[in-house]
Amino acid sequence: MADSLDQIFxxxxxxxxxxxxxxxxxxxxxxxxxAAIIVVFATLFxxxxxxxxxxxxxxxxxxxxxxxxPFGLLQPAADGIKALTKEDLVPRAADKVVHxxxxxxxxxxxxxxxxVLPVGRNMVGVDIEAGVLFFxxxxxxxxxxxxxxxxxxxxxxxxxxxxxxxAQMVSYEIPLILSSVTVIMMVGSLSTVNIVAAQAGYxxxxxxxxxxxxxxxxxxxxxxxxAAAESNxxxxxxxxxxxxxxxxxxxxxxxxxxxxxxxxxxxxMFAISGLGITLFLGGWNAPAAWLTWIPSWAWFFIKLVxxxxxxxxxxxxxxxxxxxxxxxxxxxFMLPLTLINLVAAAVWHFxxxxxxxxxxxxxxxxxxxxxxGRALFERKDLGKRVYRxxx
Amino acid sequence: MSLPFAIIAxxxxxxxxxxxxxxxxxxxxxALTVAFAGLAAAFLQLDAQFVGFAQIxxxxxAVAILIVFAVLLTRGGEAPEKTVFSASWxxxxxxxxxxxxxxxxAITNSFASQLAPAEKVDATVKQIGDALMTKFVLPLExxxxxxxxALIGAVIIAMREESSxxxxxxxxxxxxxxxxxxxxxxxxxxxxxx
Numbered sequence: 037m038a039d040s041l042d043q044i045f046x047x048x049x050x051x052x053x054x055x056x057x058x059x060x061x062x063x064x065x066x067x068x069x070x071a072a073i074i075v076v077f078a079t080l081f082x083x084x085x086x087x088x089x090x091x092x093x094x095x096x097x098x099x100x101x102x103x104x105x106p107f108g109l110l111q112p113a114a115d116g117i118k119a120l121t122k123e124d125l126v127p128r129a130a131d132k133v134v135h136x137x138x139x140x141x142x143x144x145x146x147x148x149x150x151x152v153l154p155v156g157r158n159m160v161g162v163d164i165e166a167g168v169l170f171f172x173x174x175x176x177x178x179x180x181x182x183x184x185x186x187x188x189x190x191x192x193x194x195x196x197x198x199x200x201x202x203a204q205m206v207s208y209e210i211p212l213i214l215s216s217v218t219v220i221m222m223v224g225s226l227s228t229v230n231i232v233a234a235q236a237g238y239x240x241x242x243x244x245x246x247x248x249x250x251x252x253x254x255x256x257x258x259x260x261x262x263a264a265a266e267s268n269x270x271x272x273x274x275x276x277x278x279x280x281x282x283x284x285x286x287x288x289x290x291x292x293x294x295x296x297x298x299x300x301x302x303x304x305m306f307a308i309s310g311l312g313i314t315l316f317l318g319g320w321n322a323p324a325a326w327l328t329w330i331p332s333w334a335w336f337f338i339k340l341v342x343x344x345x346x347x348x349x350x351x352x353x354x355x356x357x358x359x360x361x362x363x364x365x366x367x368x369f370m371l372p373l374t375l376i377n378l379v380a381a382a383v384w385h386f387x388x389x390x391x392x393x394x395x396x397x398x399x400x401x402x403x404x405x406x407x408x409g410r411a412l413f414e415r416k417d418l419g420k421r422v423y424r425x426x427x
Numbered sequence: 428m429s430l431p432f433a434i435i436a437x438x439x440x441x442x443x444x445x446x447x448x449x450x451x452x453x454x455x456x457x458a459l460t461v462a463f464a465g466l467a468a469a470f471l472q473l474d475a476q477f478v479g480f481a482q483i484x485x486x487x488x489a490v491a492i493l494i495v496f497a498v499l500l501t502r503g504g505e506a507p508e509k510t511v512f513s514a515s516w517x518x519x520x521x522x523x524x525x526x527x528x529x530x531x532x533a534i535t536n537s538f539a540s541q542l543a544p545a546e547k548v549d550a551t552v553k554q555i556g557d558a559l560m561t562k563f564v565l566p567l568e569x570x571x572x573x574x575x576x577a578l579i580g581a582v583i584i585a586m587r588e589e590s591s592x593x594x595x596x597x598x599x600x601x602x603x604x605x606x607x608x609x610x611x612x613x614x615x616x617x618x619x620x621x
Binding site for chain 2: 131134164165166169170172173174176177179180183184187202206209224225226
């Protein structure tokens with residue numbers, strides 16, 4: 037029973053594909069997978085906007101949406117209708133073609149990246165050999181779309197936002213990739229399916245997830261920080277910076293084009309969180325052997341929603357970084373730590389299992405963190421901030 | 428010639444032609460990016476996954492951004508008033524055709540073209556990695572050294588002079604106050620803000 041529940045969507049797809057002639061089956065199978073990905077993650081996007089507004093409201097001691105439907109649950113539908121019925125304004129001086137193409141060019145790579153995410157047992161769009169590389173390659177294509185949006189709007193703030201976004205994405209892509217290289221080194225494969233399979237066991241009282249190793253924990257934290265920066269989430273939301281540059285690169289977009297930017301941003305966040313789950317949190321594996329009766333796809337989405345919750349929590353808690361802080365953090369702190377983490381992973385691989393391995397690798401992760409943090413703070417001379425006039 | 432190859436080839440060539448002939452420099456850069464992506468698709472069609480994805484990661488992700496930034500920081504990406512075709516286009520075309528003819532003749536008569544095509548090998552990403560780390564480790568290290576030298580050189584060129592680094596009173600290091608190039612502050616066309 038539990039097994040068939042686990043595979044219910046796979047069986048459903050096989051049953052549906054069985055109705056079409058043999059020649060069409062691969063095409064229909066692919067189309068069904070694509071439709072499922074779009075429907076499920078777009079729904080998750082709608083739920084997340086509601087969850088985020090409710091969560092932020094809770095953190096900021098207010099109600100959040102509570103007018104449309106019970107607990108404001110139908111708010112996303114109202115927002116969608118509003119976006120559809122709004123006038124689509126294009127500035128007269130804008131570069132019409134590029135302005136039109138930018139939201140599409142942003143959403144397309146984001147949707148493509150879902151192809152390699154295993155959301156459950158036997159539930160992956162395509163299992164390609166270089167899956168992780170594919171994910172990062174299509175992710176890199178979004179930078180140009182952001183530039184297209186910012187440049188074609190012919191607006192100072194839009195161009196500023198695009199410049200900021202590109203500088204930020206290029207900088208944080210390096211720690212993002214380097215922190216996931218540790219996992220690829222340990223598994224010896226770029227395929228996302230193989231990476232999940234490598235984390236399937238339950239040794240002792242912890243599952244064999246990579247996050248429960250010193251290098252894996254450091255890698256996971258670095259990965260999620262870089263992921264927040266890549267998806268322009270607070271505290272790295274400088275490209276939007278509504279108090280300084282109004283809304284950044286999508287300032288000149290209205291109506292459903294704006295909604296597309298919004299959608300692409302959230303889908304990008306889900307995708308990169310999904311990759312984080314695949315690389316470090318055991319993918320769709322259950323956290324304990326006695327919990328395996330819960331379907332694998334449910335575990336993936338439980339982990340995803342947990343990460344989304346942390347993102348919302350951080351957004352409600354942290355102030356926005358300044359541009360120089362953002363760059364210093366990426367290049368002087370994250371980059372050295374990810375490089376040292378690579379060494380820690382290599383040491384872990386070559387030492388025999390046991391307590392010494394934990395101690396050595398733990399020291400290799402914790403010591404640089406403290407030393408580097410201290411050194412950077414000393415040079416900065418950060419103390420209590422003294423205000424000359426505002427006290 | 429299969430249909431996917433025909434589509435990819437047409438798209439790549441059309442994008443490359445557009446990159447040469449469009450009036451606006453930023454449009455040219457974007458068209459060039461499409462050509463890069465088309466090349467990546469051609470690699471993928473040959474089952475060279477690693478090269479194809481690396482092509483997208485490096486060229487679409489980094490080189491295109493570099494080109495676009497270079498265009499914005501230097502010329503502002505403004506479309507030229509007059510035609511983009513040079514006045515001496517006839518002589519240019521003549522030279523290009525001559526060079527292409529000479530190269531094509533040399534290639535078709537070369538020793539390499541007489542060889543039988545190599546049999547198709549199924550190179551996995553793992554095999555490429557193994558080869559890079561064992562047989563070709565020296566070239567890899569040399570390339571790494573070269574890139575590091577280029578990186579350090581770029582940082583030295585971009586580094587500010589020591590004298591301009593002053594501390595302000597409350598002890599926090601000064602925020603970067605260098606004025607960005609005017610091309611960033613003022614978007615390419617003045618049309619947007621009449």
